[in-house]
Amino acid sequence: MPNTEGLNLEGVGVEVRNGAIIVDDHSRTNVPSIYAAGDVTGKYMLASVAKVQGIVAAENVAGINSRIDYNLVPMVVFSDPEVASVGIAASRMIPSTWLLRCRIP
């Protein structure tokens, strides 16, 4: 659950759904001067996504038209050994999409 309590998002008119700040692929909220990145957006709640959302937000603030592609999300489980994946879940694939799997020994 995104931790957005006490940020007064309603007060500044930022759109929130189920506690998550709604952002587009440019990390923009519905308020033009406010961006959001990380778990507060409730998208993937992964460290890798938070980092890229932050970079995308900063680049857009700096005037660079930057966006995140949520179809290419890398996921790393910081376990030992680590587990990683990239791409969309098989359940979200359209029938014509190829599914590639590889294993690193």
Ligand SMILES: Cc1cc2nc3c(=O)[nH]c(=O)nc-3n(C[C@H](O)[C@H](O)[C@H](O)COP(=O)(O)OP(=O)(O)OC[C@H]3O[C@@H](n4cnc5c(N)ncnc54)[C@H](O)[C@@H]3O)c2cc1C
């Ligand atoms: C137990 C656990 C295991 C996880 N394992 C993985 C994993 O294996 N792989 C993975 O990719 N992700 C994992 N995650 C998720 C990952 O930690 C988060 O997705 C990532 O930290 C999100 O970054 P963030 O910057 O959005 O939030 P955070 O890292 O939570 O940073 C938010 C910061 O904002 C501060 N803050 C909060 N409220 C305020 C306020 N009102 N004013 C000022 N500052 C405030 C907090 O103190 C905190 O420092 C795990 C999370 C947990 C809890």
